Amino acid sequence: MALTAVDAGEVAVRAVPTGTARPGSDKTAxxxxxxxxxxxxxxxxxxxxxxxxxxxxxxxxxxxxxxxxxxxxxxxxxxxxxxxxxxxxxxxxxxxxxxxxxLRRLRARVGFVFQKHNLVPRLSALTNVLHGAQARHGGPRCWYQGLAPRTLRDEAMHCLERVGLADQAGKRADRLSGGQSQRVAIARALMQRPQxxxxxxxxxxxxxxxGEEVMKLFSDLMREKxxxxxxxxxxxxxxxxxxxxxxxxxxxxxxxxxxxxxxxxxxxxxxxx
Amino acid sequence: MTPGGPIPAAAAARPTAALPPRFERPGALAFLIYVVALAFFVLAIEGSRISVTGFLEGLPHMGDLFVRMIPPDLSRIAPIGQALLETFQMALVGTALGVALSLPLAVCATSRLSPHPAVYYLARGLISWFRTVPDLVWALFFVVTVGLGPFAGTLALMVDTMGFCGKFFAEAMEETEPGPQEALSALGASRSGVICSAVFPAALPSFINTALFSLEKATRSSVVLGLVGAGGIGIELKVAMDLFEYPTAATIIICIFALVLLVERLSSYLRHRII
The missing domain is CATH 3.40.50.300 (P-loop containing nucleotide triphosphate hydrolases)
Incomplete structure (x- = not known):
């Protein structure tokens, strides 16, 4: 999967077979x-x-x-x-x-994907993804996509692209299917740039x-990053x-x-x- | 199915276990409470001097008043219009300020969001106090504080709105789903981030609904506040009635009716559009 400039400076991309420890990771850490x-x-x-x-x-x-x-x-x-x-x-x-x-700074480095997605229902998919950057950027910039600077909106949009939902960016979270909601939740976790x-x-x-589709996407993205x-x-x-x-x-x-x-x-x- | 043919429906449906009673028999204490409550209600009817005869005898006076009001006198429509505008301005600004101040107060009065239990109880107490003191009493208080005029009325409406909205905003926030808030806490969002990103959007329909009802309520209240000198059209109505200028009073009542109806229609339209 091609990466845009947003990924520059993030973790290296590694594709590895399923079920094995990933190369490049410190197995003692x-x-x-x-x-x-x-x-x-x-x-x-x-x-x-x-x-x-x-x-x-x-x-x-x-x-x-x-x-x-x-x-x-x-x-x-x-x-x-x-x-x-x-x-x-x-x-x-x-x-x-x-x-x-x-505690908030540590949590910011760890994504959490919930069983019930836990998106904010009335807000758009893009805003929900943008929330993932709240710990990095304080204040109202990450409360609503309309208030966010261009770089953050681009990054959030890129995360949505990674889960295949760029065309649903403006759609309210409560109008997405279950699978789409979980993908948005994954994109929100990606937006955290988690370790x-x-x-x-x-x-x-x-x-x-x-479930199979989302699990594969989820696992592949985590391995890739x-x-x-x-x-x-x-x-x-x-x-x-x-x-x-x-x-x-x-x-x-x-x-x-x-x-x-x-x-x-x-x-x-x-x-x- | 028995060999002898189908079982009759009534016989087949008869249970072997005993049915519970249709109504629970009240305990001795509950029965006593019911009796005392009923007795108090009977006394309340007596105390309120309800009289069908009195009402029927009063009907001709009511008819006479209506006759004297017709046709409404439009000669003072310009000052009445001005007073009506002032009434609505008081209601609008009082509601807007009240709603704005209700938000932080309601956050403090929401158990899940309040920074400290002491703050929670203080905020709840303040909201109860604002709600239990009637707006006319607040108007009297502010007339003494800031003098006669619409400013006193606006302050009274603001405090009344804070009591109304503070309670319902807090309840709306208590009822929001905790899941999205937990998700934002998990990703390291601050308390203000969680409140503004997850709680407010979830409670927004209720906020809008309550704020619009507040505006309707404030519009009706602002008419009465003039009676104690807190600005608005109420004083015009009182003067017209005191001077037996019933046609002018009729014009004022029609104008008030039109204003309240307009605000209600507008509020209903906005409710449908936004929520």
Whole structure:
């Protein structure tokens, strides 16, 4: 895929086969290091002392049955939920120690794609993508595309082009299909110029065809930009096809942590029983 | 299906479990509350001196008043028009200022967005105070503060609008979906960024609706504020009635009716266009 001047100065483009660690990434560097993470909601302990390392540039799938703690783990890693116990070193910084502007600056380097897209419904696709630059550019410039400078509008438009939605730039987010909405959410994450992207069941709300299409696009874009990807999924085939590494949770505890090539479908299905 | 033929519908539909009662029997305390409430309502009818006879006896006087008002006197249409314009100007500016000041107040009064619980309770208390004191009382207060004239009326309408819009704006923001706000927080947006990029756009239809209702309400209120010297056409109406100039009063009432109707139609049009 051709890149425009907007990509100049960003990460190098690397196309690599699915299921292998990407070349160029430092295999010793960890973008995420979780130690003894616990999360309690009242008496219910959802996460029970989870340890986890995610290598820079790798794609990691987090699987597990409903209620196993996948979404909670993702949210705790970005402090969208406050961990009850443990430490989370994200991109080399202990996120549990950060507050205010330093926390926002760290979050700015990490994209988050939600299952339900979480776009602002009444705003255009372009404005929603532009929101991705809010941490880089304070003030009202990134609140609405009409207020944004030309360079930011160009960059947002380019991100929409990358997800194949340039022709929908002016359309309201609540008038897009589910697949299109998720692509806009991915474009918003790209607009952050992230080093790492979290995705919480990014295709769970889409039909199988749209889900496959969006997952492939998502994975390809992350690999192309050498972005570390950490996603949850109930699609075991997606986990095996798009992740270099697999982590599985059961009842809030980690039960699998290894290369995806070391696991087969039958072994993964066992964690749901 | 039994060998003997189809089962009759009524027999087939009969449940074996006992049906719940049609109505819940109230407890002793609830029953007592119902009785006290009913007794109070009966006393309220007595206290309000409702009298069908009195109303029927008054009807000829009402007819007489209508007859005296016709035809409306148009000789003072120019000063009446001027007072009407002033009334609408008060309503428009008072509403605009009230809406603008309601926004930050409502943000502080929204539990999810308020910077601190103390600020939340303070903002909620302020809004309740603005709402519970009637606009006529605010007008009296501002007449004493800034003197007679439309400025006092505008301030009264502004405060009244803040009470009205502050409450409904805050409720609209409480009801917005948290997902987009969480997404913006996750990407490092500031509190003001989240509010302006996710909360305001989501609550915008409700904001517009409430602001337009406020304008309608302020237009009606601004007519009455003149009675206490806070500007507008109200004082013209009072003088005309006090001097028994019923044809002039009829002109004023028709003008007020036209203004309120116009504002309501305009507001309805804008509501359909914008929302």
């Amino acid at each position: 960890r973008d995420l290091a979780v130690r003894g993470l616990a999360k309690r909601f009242g008496a219910a302990e959802v996460l029970k002392g989870v340890d986890l390392d995610i290598t820079a540039g790798c794609s990691t799938a987090l699987i597990g049955a409903n209620g196993s703690g996948k979404s909670t783990l993702l949210r705790c890693c970005l402090r969208l939920l406050e961990p009850s116990q443990g430490s989370v070193a994200l991109l080399g910084q202990e996120i549990t120690a950060l507050r205010g502007a330093p 790492m992207v979290f995705a919480d069941e990014p295709v769970a709300s889409l039909d199988p065809a749209a 050498n972005v570390t990807l950490f996603f949850t999924s109930h699609h075991l085939r997606h986990a095996l096809d798009y992740a270099d590494h697999l982590v599985a949770l059961r009842g809030g505890r980690k039960v699998i942590d290894g290369a995806s090539s070391d696991h087969d479908m039958a072994a993964l299905k066992a964690i749901y029983t």
